Amino acid sequence: MVIVGRRPARHRGEALAGLALASPALLVFTVFMFVPLGMTAYYSLTRYTGFGEPRFQGLDNFGQIGSDPLFWRALVNTGVFTVISVPLSVLGGLGLALLLNRHLPGRGLLRALFYVPVVISAVSAGIIARWIFNENFGVANRLLTGLGLPEVGWQTDGPAALASVIAVQVWTSLGFAMVVYLAGLQGIGAEVYEAAVLDGASRWRMLRSITWPLLGPTSFFIVVYMVITSFQVFDIVVIMTGGGPQNATTFLVNYAYDAGFEQRRQGYAAALGAVLFVIVMALTLLQWRAGRRRDVA
Incomplete structure (x- = not known):
């Protein structure tokens, strides 16, 4: 008792x-x-400018979002940005991790160099990228002309501006994926590969049948993290393009910021933020369920 x-x-x-x-x-x-x-x-349920008292108006803001063409443009831009940048970052980080997991001369220095873009601020990265992609004296166009290729309107052409933002996003996220994948690779026992070599497995077969499946949880974490961060990209766009040209690089977060602080429609901006939150949560849950199905299988 x-x-x-x-x-x-x-x-x-x-x-x-x-x-x-x-x-x-x-x-x-x-x-x-x-x-x-x-x-x-x-x-999100009010009409509010940031001054005075908010006035309750129910779901009117969400109704305006459904008929707002700029919202759909920002959503498509964000989706394209995510669909392109996330796979490039994940696959690039995996490739770097596989390369730098070997015994190479200066391996520690190379790891540090690839990780530097992760630790610098987004504002600094945007300023560097704006100088690189400047149409008048930028390094990118000089390299293109040096190779005999035409110059690109990185600030005046919509697809080119979006491509430049994607390139910077990949550059600043490669190091993160590399470090996480390195941790995952070092958690795989050497005896697994030794047994595969004895069975006559090639490098490609070991990568496809051993390395990639065992890195499944690592890949799941990286993809979820990068999808969330890609939907929250803001600083780089503000510094590099400001959302232009002609809203070609206007993303959801940038549009919500403009609505709240430039147009003083803070109730509408809050509704945009709520929609963004729902989208990110839905994508995260879908990836989580897909990961659970893979683990059960």
Whole structure:
């Protein structure tokens, strides 16, 4: 009877201790995540300019989003940006990880050089990219003319401007994918490859049948993370193109920012933010379910 009576009290003490240790993180999450989410949900149902009192108007903002051509343009731009940049970043990071996982001279230096773009600020990366893709004196056009190719209107041609933003996104995310894949590769035991070599497996067969399947959880994490970050891209676009030309590089976050702080339609901007949140959550859940099916299979 004494033991049965003490165990719940001990468990309650452990739960309270765990809650006390987690309380700083919970407080940060509440202040910087849950409270803003709640405020976004509230303002999305109002007409609000940032001054005075918000006026409740129900789902009118969401109805305007459905008939807003610029929203659909921003959504398509964001989707194209994600569909192109994420696979390039994932496959490029995997290729770098496979290369730099070998015993190469200067391997540590090469890893550091490829990781540098990850740690520099997005503003710095955007300034560097704006200089590289400048139509008048940029390095990109000079390289093209040096190879006998025509110059590209990186700031005046829509597809070219979008391509330049994608290139910078891939450049700044390759190092992250590389480091995570390196950690995954180093978690695969050497005996697995030794057994495959004894069975006569080629390098390609080992990559396809051993390395890639065992890196499944790593790939899942990288893809989910990069899809979320690609839908949140903002700084690079503001510095490089400002959303132009002719809204060719206007993404959802940029459009929400312009609606809220340039047009003073903060209720509408909150509705755009709510839609973006739903889209990202839906994509994350779809990827999570796909990952679970793969693990069960």
